[in-house]
Amino acid sequence: MNSKASAPVAAAVPGRTAEAREGTELVVDVGPVAHGGHCVARHEGRVIFVRHGIPGEKVRVRLTDAGEAAKFWRADVVDVLEASPDRVPHFWHAADSTRAWAHGHPPVGGAEFGHIRLERQRQLKADVLEEQLRRLGGSGGLPPAWSGAVEAVGEAAHGGTGLGWRTRASFSVTSSGRLGMHAHRSTEILPVREMPLATDAVNALQLWNVDLQGIERVEAAAPANGTRPLVLLAPAEGTRPKRVAAVAVQLPEDASVAAFDPATGEVTRLRGRAWVQESAAGHEYRVTGAGFWQIHRDAPGTLVGTVTEFLHGGGFLHPGAVVADLYAGAGLFTAVLADAVGETGSVLSVEGAPGTSRDARKNLHSAPQVEIVQGRVERVLRQKPRNFDALVLDPPRAGAGKAVVRQLVDSGPRAIAYVSCDPASFARDVSYFRAAGWDLAGLRAFDIYPHTHHLETVALLTPVR
Structure with a gap:
């Protein structure tokens, strides 16, 4: 391994703490x-x-x-x-800590587990999930159905390497106008000339060859179904439209290009269309701009399959059932729930982001059993009380929170399928459910973010009988 020291080493001396400063x-x-x-x-x-x-x-x-x-x-x-x-040797020089610091700078973020065998990565993620549930999740511990393993996803596509799975990637821009990424917890932006975690279609855009002066942030989305990719350009403050247009013409002709404001989500089409067409579980989905969609090419199918398996297996999802999809996004789960309940059932689909909710309306316009409501989950549930058979809950990284959990319990469902991308907020929410008399009836975890510390969990929560 690299032995080059970039700063003096502070030896451990009994009774004395090393001088606390960055670089020690x-x-x-x-x-x-x-x-x-x-x-x-x-x-x-x-x-x-x-x-x-x-x-x-x-x-x-x-x-x-x-x-x-x-x-x-x-x-x-x-x-x-x-x-x-x-x-193991890190697959990406820009994210390799020992190599990066040997060259006098930190590594880029986004591949912090790239130096670990994939099997060991998954063991570590399982350890984190279990530790969070034991520490934050109340006294119930782990459900008997928990296998103790974080499951691999998409190995048929990436050949067991854990690479080439991201259909979406977000980049910053260096002061010289080159494509870059931030170092972890830092304002420093480092140039990059590849993104090994991204699909070939994202890398084929060759964003690192584009003069990005005047642009502050770049988002790329290349659907796994091979449909037209989209590049979103967030102009820096004061950048003139002509400069943004000059950047757009440098991009491949088969890519759509749009300008967007990260603060408001407003998207302005520059070329092609301002949305992408995604496919999952037998349905097509329109996703506008930077609207949410699972970034692993195989994640949508994996998560939908697990949620429906939990709900079908417990008898909570069937023709005529009354269900809700909360934090529904563009309708990934909503469409499949609508198939399951049929025209004699009903699906309430709730999403807070106006643009994403509009996408859901377009995606579900032919399903009369679906009611799409844009608004906060707890407010909508108060306004539209129903006797739910089941709820699907897929909140952002911060989780649902105590107030929402209380509202979910008060709505009286027979079961809740909870999809989470953060084990800490998930464990905290589980503690709120347990305090209200619910518990984990099922739990699975998936490695849909290989070479990072992130994982996705799907849980089945039911009232304690």
Whole structure:
């Protein structure tokens, strides 16, 4: 491993804490994995959250966030002194911590587990999920149906490498107008010339060859079904429309291009169309601009299949059933729920974002059993009380929260299928359900973000009989 030191190493001296400043290097033993993409280490009693290590390793780290008054420090691995057998060469130089710091700069974010065997990555993610449920999820522990494993997704497409799965990618722009990405928890933007986690269609756009001066952010979406990709350009403040148009003409002719305002979500078509056409579970979906869609090419089918399996298996989803899809987005789950309940049932589809809700209306216009409402989940449920057979809950990373959980329980469903992308907020919400007399009847977890610390969970929650 790299042995080049970029700063003096502070040796551990009994009774003395190393000078707390960014750039100080320390030698530590890497402890257990923690939520957020790092592991826990200690130095003279101080907790350090270390990125780019593996439990059991001895490493040299560089402090990236430190202070005498801080409860903990943060650090990146710059040299591996005793390597784990699970360590592998990083697939992406820009995200390789030891290589990046050897060249005097931090790694880009977004592939913080790229130095770990995929099987070990999934074990670590399972450890995090279990730890969060035990620590935050109340006294119920883990359901008997929990297999203890985070399941692989899409290996047939990426050949077991964990690469080429992202159909969407977000980039920043360097001060010289080149495509870039941020370092973790940093304003520093580093240039990139590839995105190995993205599909071939995203990389074929070759955004790194475009002069992006005047642009602050770039979003790329290339549907897994091979339909026309979309590039969204967020102009920097004061950028003139002519400059944005000049950037657009540098992009491949087969790509649609639009300008967008990240603050408002407003999209202005520049070429082609301002939306993409996605396919999943036998349905077509229009997704406008930066509207939400699962970024792994195989995630929509995997998650829909798991949700419907949970609900069908418990007898909660059937012709004539009354169900709701909450935080429904463009209608991924709504369309499949509508198929299951048929014209004798009903589906309430609730989404807070106006643009995404409009997409859902377009996508579900031919399903008379679906009612689409744009608004906050708790408000809509108060206004439209029903005797639900089941609810599907797919909130943003922050989770549903105590007030929403209370409202869900009060609406009286027989079961709730909860889809989550964050184990901490998921575990917290589970504790609220348990306090209200509900518990986990089923739980599965999926590795739809290989080489990152993220995972997706699908749970079945039912009232305790």
